[in-house]
Amino acid sequence: MSGDLRRIHGYYSPNDLYNKIIDGLDKLGKDLANVTLDDLQPVDEFHIRGDTATRELIQLAGFQPDMHILDVGCGIGGSTRRLAHDTGCRVTGIDLSDEYIDTAERLTRLLNMQDKVQFQACSALELPFADNFFDGVWSLQMNMNVEDKQSWLAETCRVLKPGGRAVLYEVCGNRNTPLYFPVPWAQDDSMSFLLPPDQFRDAIESAGFGIEIWNNKTDLAQQAFASAKKPEGEPNLPALGVYLLVGEDIQTKAYNLHRNLDEERVSLIETLVIKPGFREDNIQ
Template sequence: MAKDIKHIYSYYSPNDLYSKIIDGLDKLGKDLSKVTLDDLQPVDEFHIRGDVATKELIKLAEFTSDMHILDVGCGIGGSTRRLSHATKCRVTGIDLSNEYIDAAKELTKLLSMQDQVTFHACSALELPFGDSSFDGVWSLQMNMNVEDKLTWLKETYRVLKPGGRAVLYEVCGNTNTPLHFPVPWAQDSSMSFLVPLELFRHLITSVGYDIEVWNDKTDLAQKAFANVKEPEGEPNLPVLGVYLLVGNDIQTKAYNLHRNLDEERVSLIEIVAIKPNLKEGSL
């Protein structure tokens, strides 16, 4: 593993993650033989607006049951499983973190979804799949930790079939800098690689994609974090939450995200990009 991403890998590698999630479910009185997607939502939908955003993206994606979708940066698989459950499509999730992938596999078994949803630990910059392997690509808030965005986008484009749709839900830069740290995706600036909206759009089209949908969701993100207050004293954490993924300072990170949104330091964009069908006889 490259030295410059080891600290990012460490950030997303909590110990005994699956056991901690099971312990949280037990404390909530959940019957493990009847656990649902909604039971896991507080911990496994680690992106702005959680399952509400996931459901909106599923509708936007228009993926169908005969498709095989690649989830790039799947985390512990919350939106991966919700996508498959809603559309009946097959989904393969990849993430850099072995700890996340191990938890994703175990949670998928807990929900008896392993026939439809599978996971692999690997880098998004070097996907272990052949060209044109997937009918669609799904990637929710992972670009922030990717410095080499061009290679990430080229890889998603390579493995996507012509005519396929890539659904991206991403945090980008905005008018003002620098960011307030820590934030949910980064402890400090060495882990965060936001680019302005127009540059991000240019990178997407430069690898060959046609942009079909470009929706600015920053206002909805602001509303979602509008009531987040600066924490005081010891954190009052729920038994099940995304702090299990990225640390007990999650309330400080949420407060700083609130500040970054309100001060126009970050933005939130919903994108559908299409890999064009090459016309017969074209190079």
């Protein structure tokens, strides 16, 4: 593993994460025998606008129950499980972090969803799947830590069946630099690799995809972080939250993301892309 990957792996490898989540559920008075997707939402929907965005992206994707979908950069599997639950499709999630994958698997067993959702620890730059293997691809805010975007996108395209769709929901750069750090995905600029939207679009097309839908969601991201304030004193953290994934300085990270959005240093892009080719179920 390269130095960059080791830093990123370390950032997303909190100790004893599953038990910390269980402890949070206990503190909230949740019955562990009847935990729901909604109970886990405060900690496992680690992307801008959380579950609201996940549900919108599910509608955008149009995945069907007979499909097998790859979730690239699945984290602890919140949107992976929501996608499987709401569509009936089968989903395989991959992530670089062994700790995230272990937690994703254990939470999935807790929810009794292991028949529809599986996970594997690996790099998005070297996917351990055959060509044309998946019916669809789903990737929510993981490109920020990927310097070699061309390899990531080319691998994503390679494992997708011809005619298959991929949903990408990604933080990109914007007209101004540099960023304020830390942010939710990085402590400093050694872990953050953002392209402006036009360059990101060019990279997607260079990897072999055709772009069907391209939506700039920066205004909604700004609304989501509009109330983020510069923290003072000791953080007042909830029993369950994404700080368990990336550290107790999450309020500083949220405040910096708010500043980066408002000062046009970052943007948020939602896109639906297609791998060109023939697909029988496209025939009317």
